[in-house]
Amino acid sequence: MSAIIAIRDAVPTSADMNGGFYSPAKAKAATRAVFSSRFPLFRRLRNLFAARKLRLITCVLTLSVVVLVSSRLSSLMGWVPPHPNPSISRGCGYTVLINTWKRSSALKQSVAHYASCNGVAAIHVVWSDSDPPSESLKSHLEKMVFSKSRAAQKPNFRFGISQEEDLNNRFKPIEGLTNDAVFSVDDDAIVSCPTLDFAFTVWQSAPNAMVGFTPRMHWLHKKKSGMAKYEYGGWWSVWWMGTYSMLLPKAVFFHRNYLDLYTYNMPSSIRDYVTRERNCEDIAMSLLVANATGAPPIWVKGKMYEIGSSGISSLKRHSKRRNKCLNDFVSLVGRMPLVPTNVKAVDARFEWFW
Template sequence: MHQEGAVRNGMGSNAANVSFASLASFKDKAGMKGQRSTLQRWRFACGNMSYRVKLLTGCVVVLLALYCTSRAASIIGWDDQYPEVRSGSPRHRYTVLINTWKRYELLKKTVAHYSSCSNVDAVNVIWSEPQPPTKELHSKLTEVTERNQVEVRFNINKVDELNNRFKPIAGIRTDAVFSVDDDLVIPCPTMDLAFSVWLSAPRSMVGFVPRMHWPKQSDAQKHGREEYTYGGWWSVWWTGTYSMILTKASFLHKDYLDLYTNTMPSSILNFVKHERNCEDIAMSFLVANVTNASPLWVKGEVHEIGSTGISSLSGHTQHRTDCMNYFVEIFGHMPLVSTRVKATDASEIWFW
């Protein structure tokens, strides 16, 4: 009995020893695992930190490369400005013609903007309202333009009609005029680009708003008559083809103002007057008839700061189509020449 109890006590003691040993071993293993886990977390954190440092370094290198690339021309000594428009002579400057109608706040913004462009010689406001501009408006515009050392003039018309925007203006010192609506703002660098393009082809219309005439298959062609459909922006965007540059934002030679007013068929002038539309198409017909060449579209920013115009009205495309076909009938042929050429600033394109 005593031996059996001793054996049992021995077994209990051994079990306790085994239990304590197992617990100690477990704690040691747990401690080792904890150390390993901490080490792994540290290595992972270091790895992430290394990755972040590499990523940050890579971004810095890319930014430095972009900066150096943009400054390379200046550092090397290459002049990336448009050399043609640097002269201070009137021939190498242009006059802005702003067509406006009772939108005085817009007029103030556009006059202030265009008078700030370095190659502008003067700003002429085409005024066709029944009442002359107020002294306050005149004073405000004069204040802005004098600050930019540019003269502003009002060309007062007694009758309100769209042909007014192309009347010859006495005292213009420049060959180039830029015809623009009072709700369009084009950045000065983009204006410089377009003006440099115009200087290379001063008898062409050069601008930012292209349109197209599309031959129309109809019974009229069977009888020897030509008919066309007016193609708006989306047709130009889809095909890349255009034949007109709208005078809402276009450079042209000042001689075309005289030709439009004094040589354009009176039936077309009367049509524009009564329909209050299509004066820009008529000018495109005139220039194409003189040059037998296409206009030139310049890629650039065009910001519309006013509300939508007549182009958003129902039936606009059909109305413009009717204009074109009537002008073709008067001219006796279609003078417009289509093209897919587009001028762009090569310094803004890396792969070309």
Template sequence: MMGSLPISRRLVFKLRQVGIGTLGSAKSKLLILGCVALIILAVSNRNRDGSSSLIGWTGEVDLSSSPRGRYSIVMNTWKRYDLLKKSISHYASCPLLDSIHIVWSEPDPPSDSLKRYLSHVMRLSSRKDQQVELVFDINKEDSLNNRFKEIKDLKTDAVFSIDDDIIFPCSSVEFAFTVWQSAPDTMVGYVPRMHWVDQKKGNDKYRYGGWWSTWWTGTYSMVLSKAAFFHKKYLKLYTDEMPASIKEYITKNRNCEDIAMSFLVANATSSPPIWVKGKIYEIGSTGISSLGSHGERRTECINKFVDEFGRMPLVPANMKAIDSCNSWFW
């Protein structure tokens, strides 16, 4: 059927119908054929130029040497050295990576053997044209807030916040990075979650929606910082402006620092985050989310933060960014 034809083919079909039906002369047919050839040439040139990502970014401008052309990884870890080694080995090979900052909150500093091993891995895995920097950010206090402490000497604008037990292909990470470049004030990530009004308790009370509610409805209002890009300015904002009561609550309960960051960014922008499709390889088997009553604890966090912020800043969305070059079916 004509309605199912691609745009360029429909245009060619209409031009031929109009030209042949109304003019009918040899000259008009030659004119139409010339137009058809120009259209086909323009379409083929556009396709040959390479794929474009969100909001006009074509990748033709070399930004690799600028702060916005590269990104830094901030990786949270806790006594899972085998997982840390695997993650560092993988991410060190990503082309646009500038540095990896390991958030270290253990009572003992990293051992010399661990440092030597990771340094060796970085040298082997990094691309020949660039050596990725590896930094241990040592913290005296054991708190989940440490993953959002300001990093004074961070060279890049983009921060990719990641846990040590999650691996994404470099191509997926850098697609998400291009999406972030088109919207650098918001959070861009792979793990969406939603808040819902709790009808049983009133319009000013909320409950936490896990993965299944997002999958079922296609709606989300957060992307978790276990795998998300955001601007480095939010590290400073979290460090300097996040209410002390929220930080104390997070330290005490060992949960919800990711929700707090989503609140912070949404409160600053009044905009939703962006969910990016990507393959997630979880190489760990345990974590906070595996504990009992996880959803109830997260619901408590949301309502606590709403009280502290004085409003619900999270903005729902249902947009999902997909790399069309690697997806034959949209």
């Protein structure tokens, strides 16, 4: 007892001022108050960290709510392809769907290149011409696929021949596919094999999305009359703004079921429009996927180059025609389904900083 009394006498506290009852919590609070009053910088730093902590918690909660709502909306907005489990997904690898038009030289280079990529399970050429491919060309390409492929199981190669010249032909369903992933590519677009394989792994993580290398964008533009119109933005718009909402099927992965949706479920008025105008089938496919998923595409950074002469995009008045297509399609669909995004998939193994 005397020891306790000695301690109280030696170290007087504010508790002694309140009837002699000692409270450690009150003593700590009093000490903190004195310290803060003597050191205002400490007080400001403490308040700053507390505010940042609150903002961080708020951001995390907000992001969680957005992800939850987005997932619910995606399940309500049209058809959503199944999420294949890599261990049980149908087949392995992907089908390269090459769209060609009277460019045999470019087609030969394209087939030879993609046959050498390890992930390619099949190569399907879309031939839309009143004159069918010659037997010598088909035989040459078949031998090229066999000789260029380094896989034990050689890719399956065949032509899909259509008599009419219709851009809708590039999205016709393919019978006998053994894999879900389709890489749609023009005959003059070459994507390096490592880049292509990386994009395939990105698609496997998001099989509902379009995953590819040719981003484009749209934005709402209001004219002086007050009428709202959409404008189509090419590559330089994407580069300048850092935003995109479409991926062109010039070089893009998508789920095989979108071929069925494009052919059998999309409004026939849009397919008729593409046939009549000979343009904008790529915009139509982007609208279709966005309408089905309610989600943006995924742009992959990688090596891609073009061979031969440029195509329809080099024609005059191309931008005006694309603007018209975009607005006409939105009118036919009844709304704008495209979702802008700033996300880019990058293979960190080949980056200096990540």
